[in-house]
Structure formats: C-alpha cells, structure tokens
Amino acid sequence: MKTTIMRLARIFFLGFSILLCWSGTVQAGNATADKKAHRLYQDNCASCHGADYGGYLAPALNAETLQGRSPTALRSLIMVGSFDTLMPPFYGRLSDDDIRLLVGHIQKTPRQPNPEWTLEDMKASLKIYVKDESKLPTAPTYRIGGMDDLIGVAARGKYGRGNGSEAIFIDSGSHRQVGRVPTVTAAHIIDFNPARPRWAYVKTDTAEIYKVDLYSMQAVRSIKTGFNGPGMGVSRDGKYIMAGAFVPHVAVILDADTLEPLKTFQLEGVDPDGKFVSSDSGMVIGTPFADIFAIALENAGQVWIVDLQEGFPVTKIKNVGRHLHDAFLTHGGRKLMVASYDDSIVAAIDLQQRKLIKKLPAGCVPHVGGGAAVVVDGRTLGFGTNFGTCDKTVVSVWDLDKMELLKQVPVSGGTESPAAHANAPYVAVDIISKDRRARTIQLIDKKTLEVAKTLDVGGHAYFPEYSADGRYLYVSAGYNGDEVVVYDSTTLKKVAAIAMESPAGIFSRGRVKYMTRGLSPDVMQE
C-alpha cells in the first residue's frame, strides 16, 4: 500500500515537474517570440507608426487602438498594403509567419512609455563618414549655375527605409539629378545652411540628422537625435541646429559643424486647459531676425524661444493653441505664424516682444507646411493650407500687415503645403483628399485670389515647390507616382519628370534667401 502511494506520489511528482518544465519552455519560447516580434516592429513599422507604438505619420498600432480588429484583416492589410497611403505591401518581404507574429504582437502590446534618449546616447550615436573635411573639393563637382539652383527631395522609399530612402538633389536649371545621399530610413526634412552654401542637413523619420556636403554630394557625419520626429531648424549664422522629436519628448541643440549635441530640453509644460503634459516637438525654426530658435510644443500648446548664448536660456510663450504643429515666418523673420490643429487657428507670435499677438481663423485643422507669403499691391498676404477634415475646404489668405483674415479661397479638397514665388503668378496648393483629387494640385491666382487651374500630376501629388528663380514648379507625384514632375510656372506646361521612389517634401536652397516662399529673393521684406 505504502509503495503504491509512494509510486503514485512519484508519478505525480514526475508529472508535475514535466508540466513545470514544459510551461517554462513555453514561457521562454514566448519571450523569444516577443523579442523577435518587437525587433520586426522596430525594423519595419516604427519609422511611420512610432517607436512607442503610439502612431506618428501613420496610425498608432497597439492593444488599445487595435482592440477588436480581425487578425486576418490586419494580416491581409500588411501583405498587400493600403491603397493611396504610404503603407506598402509586405508580401514577399516578410514571411507569412513573421506577419502573423507581428499581428499578434501589436494587438497585445500597449503603447510604450516615453523611452529615454539622453545627451550621452546622442553623443555615442555620432558617426563620422569623412574624417578630414578639409580634403573635400572646394567647389561643386557637377555643373550648376549657382548653389541656390539646388532642389532637395526627400525620397522616402516605398518601405520608409532601405535602398529607396535617399535625399535626392536636382539642378533646377537643367532638371537633372546631381546627387543622391542614402539615408537608411525615410528622409523627411532637408535644411540648407544659410551662411555656408556647401552644407545641407537631412533629417529622417527615425530622427537621424545627416550633415551633407553639397559639393561632393555625400554625407560626412550623422547623429541620432531621438526615435521619431521631423522637427529641425538651422540658426541664421549657420552655427547651430536644433532638432525636436516625437519619441522621446526631447529637443536638442547641435553644433552644426560637428553635430555634437550641446544641450537637451525636456518638452513639457502646462497646456491651455491647465494640464501638465509631456509634449511632442512640433516645428523648429531659425530666423534671419535674431540668433534664436523657436520650437512648438505640440501637446503643451507652447512656443519656446531659445537664445543662442551661454546656457541657451528659454523664454516660454504659453496658451498659444491646442495641438500646435508647423509654422512660417514673416516681417523679416520677426513674426511667426504657428498652426494649431485642434483650435483651427494660426497664432501670430512676435519674436521680438516674445508674445502672442493674435489668433487668426485658419479653416479646418491647419497644416501650413512651409507656408507661403506674397506681396500683392503693397500688401503682404499669407497663405494657409489645412487638412480640411470638415465640410469647408478652403485655403486661408491673411493680410499679414493688419494680421487679419482677408479671404478663404474654396479649393477642391484638403491641402497640406502651399508654394509661392515672387516671380510666379500662382500660389500652388496640394489637394490631399483620398480619391482622384489626390492626384492634383490647384493654382490660386495671386491677384484674383481664385483657383485658376488644376494640374493632374498623377500618383498622390504633394509638396509643390518653386525653383529659386521662380521659373519652374516642382511637385512630388508621391506614393505611387515614383517621380517628381516639373512645370513651367507661367504656362503650366510639363517640362520634365525625374524618377525616384516615393518622393515627398521638396526643398529649394532658395528658401534661405527668401525666408518664406513667395517673398522677394532679392530684398528681405520688413
């Protein structure tokens, strides 16, 4: 009897240990799978959907936002991509097992806490590709009329990373590509050094900044300033760069020469509703008016002015608006027009007095892009695009001297970026509404302030930009267009097309001369 009990106990014990062992392996197996899935997410999804699973250019992918979604539907969406968005097809690029693993992973992972990325982390990420910059050529190694003729295009690459992701430079005199600088992940913003024409800075969606030599068309250094976020500005003396991130909530000032980080700023403060919040970085901008940077704190609704002197002191302008995003300068760079998504206003800030002057109506969910301002009959008019998620789709025109709304021009859909030039008759806006209209851009006559013409560019046309002399209008055909299309800015005849993968933002070097697109390239307007 005793032996039987003993035997039973032994069997039981054995069974129990086997069970224990088995559950242990399962857990270890799960941990490995989770680790792999997290890696897959970071390598394939994070540059658009956010390193914290909280969304960025593309929707948030986490347990909360994907609750109740069919795993099969998510799997097919990942396989074939999503039409007329930046979401590419991952069929053949990720295995079916990996796609299933990813779906399970994003459906159970909560939005991650703000990860740390300190000054030390940034320092450690500094990469040097060209050790001795004094050995670089002293003039452009390609034929070009002048450096202002350069146009930089952020070619995202279909997958937001890999061989298609580059900053591509075009000579707007000949419409030929003169350089391509691989950026590993999608290039988002290209800024030119106002004081030293040979340097440009490219920021990617994964927050790396590349210092690019435009004479030899190569990256000489890079630094990782965070995990996601496009915000970047260059100071008027060309000595500093400021960069702001979505993930984590940090901004940093870099030495523009060495890319060494000098000081970081935690982006947090009291929002217009009295809540203390940690905040994404919106636009970061340098101005020809003073040795300062202005940075918008998206969620805190504040604009900070950073003086470029010992210790980089900060002046905080509060209650600017709810969910600030981008901005443009006017009046010689003394005034800053900041878009506020949730209030549907553009807030005018005086950078000299460091205070909010006025809030102007701006349509629905204003996204001013790089902004545009033109002088017509002695008046300086500002043009404001907006996503137009309500019924009214208009472009707002403000009298910037009086700081009042002059007109809201009806356009065919939502818009996200205006382009203007002192020598060109039209202000171009990109229609982004998700149907056939997305193929088009509309041209507003500067004098009549009415839409004069609609161009069918193809693909998902966006980010119009004029060449520095104003003779040509460049437009990205976008997601599926795979080319930048060039028009004569007066006749609006197509004159060239330059092939590249998923082109987005277009940045003329002329911008450093006229500050805001549309103002005179020759005289800085007061």
Place this chain on the structure above:
Amino acid sequence: MKNMTVFLTMGIAAWFAGNTHAASPYAGKAKAAAVCAQCHGIRSPAAEAPFPVLAGRDVQYLRMALKQYRDKTRTAPIMNNIAGSLSDRDIDDITAYYSRVTP
C-alpha cells in the same frame, strides 16, 4: 437578295464594332495606378521589393501572363485574386499602358 447581303454585311460590321476595341493606354494608366502600381510601381517597383518590373515589357507577354493568372493556369494566390478582377478589356488597356512606359 442584294439588300439581304448589305444588311448582313452591316450586321457583321456592327457585331465586330461591338466586340473589338483598340486597347487604350489612357484607360490602362488609371487602371494600372489603381490595381498594379501599389506593388509594381509605375516605372519600377521599390528597390527593396520582390516584385518584377512591368514597365517596358513586351505587350504579348504581359497579356498572356495576366490571362494565365486570371484563369489560374499559372498559380500565385495574390496575382490570381488581383487578375481575377480584370476583364479582357482591362487586361488589354493595362498591358498597352505598361508596355509603353519607359522603365
């Protein structure tokens, strides 16, 4: 009898006119942008993508391949589904367009 022949000839001509058409690369362009370009691109697929180039390929080859995918005599689950939604006319238009694009 003569009238009958004329009538018959006209009838045949009308039948042909109703059933044949010249492939339109313009219609093909819109269809290609909506159906094919997501993976295959217009001029070329993404550098990182495993999909073949369609631009500049022989029109007969493209037409044959699409019809095989549609009829499932050539099997590839995604292509069978996508080609399955295309009419003969769509296939003619799309292939007329892609064969004319410079890659």
